[in-house]
Amino acid sequence: MTLDLDKALASMKQQLSDYCQQQHIDNPIVVGIHSGGVWVANEILEAVPTKEELATLDITFYRDDFTRAGLHPKVGQTNLPAIEDRHVILVDDVLMSGRTIRAAMNEIFDFGRPASITLAILFDLNSHELPIRADIVGEHLSLSEKQRIKLSGPAPLAVSVMETD
Amino acid sequence: MMRSDPRALQLNEQGQLKHFLTLDGLSKEILTEILDRAESFLSMGEQSVKKVPLLRGKTVVNLFFENSTRTRTTFELAAKRLSADVINLNIATSATSKGESLLDTLQNLEAMQSDMFVVRHQDSGAPHFIAEHCAPNVAIINAGDGRHAHPTQAMLDMLTIRRNKGQFEGLKVAIVGDILHSRVARSELHALKTLGVEEVRLVGPKTLVPEFFRDMGANICHDLRAGLEDVDVVVMLRLQKERMAGALLPSESEFYRLYGLTEESLSWAKPDAIVMHPGPINRGVEISSEVADGDQAVILDQVTNGIAVRMAVMSMAMSGQVQAQQVAGEED
Numbered sequence: 001m002t003l004d005l006d007k008a009l010a011s012m013k014q015q016l017s018d019y020c021q022q023q024h025i026d027n028p029i030v031v032g033i034h035s036g037g038v039w040v041a042n043e044i045l046e047a048v049p050t051k052e053e054l055a056t057l058d059i060t061f062y063r064d065d066f067t068r069a070g071l072h073p074k075v076g077q078t079n080l081p082a083i084e085d086r087h088v089i090l091v092d093d094v095l096m097s098g099r100t101i102r103a104a105m106n107e108i109f110d111f112g113r114p115a116s117i118t119l120a121i122l123f124d125l126n127s128h129e130l131p132i133r134a135d136i137v138g139e140h141l142s143l144s145e146k147q148r149i150k151l152s153g154p155a156p157l158a159v160s161v162m163e164t165d
Numbered sequence: 166m167m168r169s170d171p172r173a174l175q176l177n178e179q180g181q182l183k184h185f186l187t188l189d190g191l192s193k194e195i196l197t198e199i200l201d202r203a204e205s206f207l208s209m210g211e212q213s214v215k216k217v218p219l220l221r222g223k224t225v226v227n228l229f230f231e232n233s234t235r236t237r238t239t240f241e242l243a244a245k246r247l248s249a250d251v252i253n254l255n256i257a258t259s260a261t262s263k264g265e266s267l268l269d270t271l272q273n274l275e276a277m278q279s280d281m282f283v284v285r286h287q288d289s290g291a292p293h294f295i296a297e298h299c300a301p302n303v304a305i306i307n308a309g310d311g312r313h314a315h316p317t318q319a320m321l322d323m324l325t326i327r328r329n330k331g332q333f334e335g336l337k338v339a340i341v342g343d344i345l346h347s348r349v350a351r352s353e354l355h356a357l358k359t360l361g362v363e364e365v366r367l368v369g370p371k372t373l374v375p376e377f378f379r380d381m382g383a384n385i386c387h388d389l390r391a392g393l394e395d396v397d398v399v400v401m402l403r404l405q406k407e408r409m410a411g412a413l414l415p416s417e418s419e420f421y422r423l424y425g426l427t428e429e430s431l432s433w434a435k436p437d438a439i440v441m442h443p444g445p446i447n448r449g450v451e452i453s454s455e456v457a458d459g460d461q462a463v464i465l466d467q468v469t470n471g472i473a474v475r476m477a478v479m480s481m482a483m484s485g486q487v488q489a490q491q492v493a494g495e496e497d
Contacts, residue, residue, distance in 0.1 A: 061217035070484030
């Protein structure tokens with residue numbers, strides 16, 4: 001299975017631009033989730049009507065599996081501006097269970113109360129475990145249980161499908 | 166009774182912390198991980214809700230057999246910022262004074278399904294004893310035991326040094342004052358050596374700086390000027406009057422004249438040297454007010470860094486416990 005990264009990114013940009021216009025979202029804060037989400041957010045930032053710099057989120061301390069797996073390694077820094085009453089566009093590379101997004105939203109609310117959060121995802125694997133859906137999706141995929149998406153970056157950004165045992 | 170090696174006791178099978186008893190035997194990698202984790206907790210200060218849900222639902226018991234305001238408060242704050250539930254037990258006023266043995270007290274606390282004990286004790290080795298005898302899923306954090314160790318204090322000093330100096334390589338560090346009674350000095354020496362500073366000097370009168378520290382890799386100076394010459398970091402220790410038995414010092418004023426850190430004596434160190442003190446400070450006994458309140462002092466940064474370091478150590482030890490239990494569960 002081959003994936004068309006450029007096409008998915010182009011689709012995200014078009015949708016984002018349209019969405020912001022329709023919803024009257026002006027100057028939102030784009031937040032990438034470490035690591036893949038930050039890379040994707042960097043690619044699509046130009047399509048968003050904003051003067052804000054890219055914000056980043058590391059959700060290590062907000063994951064829901066501490067009592068199962070313990071601490072995960074930190075992958076990056078959380079760097080959010082004041083988000084009180086601001087529109088937020090939350091960006092990640094892959095939406096699977098939705099647990100990462102739940103953790104990310106919990107962390108965002110510890111910084112303040114945003115006016116809205118829009119979820120933008122590069123690849124939606126349609127395997128949700130929580131009632132969390134993306135507003136913007138680059139491409140919907142259906143993978144077998146053994147397949148995983150592997151994104152590498154930041155430059156060049158590349159994507160492949162891995163077979164696991 | 167043969168006692169297990171505390172260095173082995175505090176790590177799980179994967180080599181991660183599951184207790185935090187001593188810095189002796191911990192690798193540079195683990196010490197660096199503690200500092201890196203603490204650094205990420207420091208940035209949490211920008212959040213309007215200064216709390217992360219890591220230890221949500223866990224119960225932390227502060228078990229203080231010896232008085233301490235700063236250490237207990239910062240441990241309590243650290244646990245609360247990790248969303249744990251915290252109980253403070255002042256043992257001096259509780260069951261122990263009614264004749265209950267330490268082990269009975271512990272078993273009662275375990276029966277309350279506690280997940281972590283933060284232990285401060287006047288006897289060296291008490292946290293180690295508790296770690297050996299408590300239930301396998303309870304993490305023990307040493308908050309200072311006798312003259313033995315005060316590992317979180319040493320690590321918060323390491324974080325303060327790293328944030329001010331960037332790295333440890335090439336640094337010269339002087340630790341000044343009452344080394345003999347200081348658990349901070351012992352832990353500090355282990356940490357500084359492991360993290361790779363160039364030189365550690367222990368400075369003070371012969372009665373308060375035992376010779377055996379040379380075997381641990383420190384240089385010993387009985388003259389303050391020689392001790393402070395060209396150093397990057399000055400760590401002043403508190404004169405521990407409450408631990409002194411016998412005439413180790415002629416008088417406090419004599420000590421201040423010979424070993425007190427004043428603007429004059431600080432000028433012997435490098436111009437950008439930082440001044441640290443674990444607190445509480447005795448102004449006019451080991452440090453002058455001008456220095457304690459001066460630009461080179463980072464004493465209040467140490468307090469802030471202490472919360473972050475304690476959050477790091479608590480979350481790492483809890484994580485190590487969780488993973489040890491996972492392994493045990495798979496083996497059943």
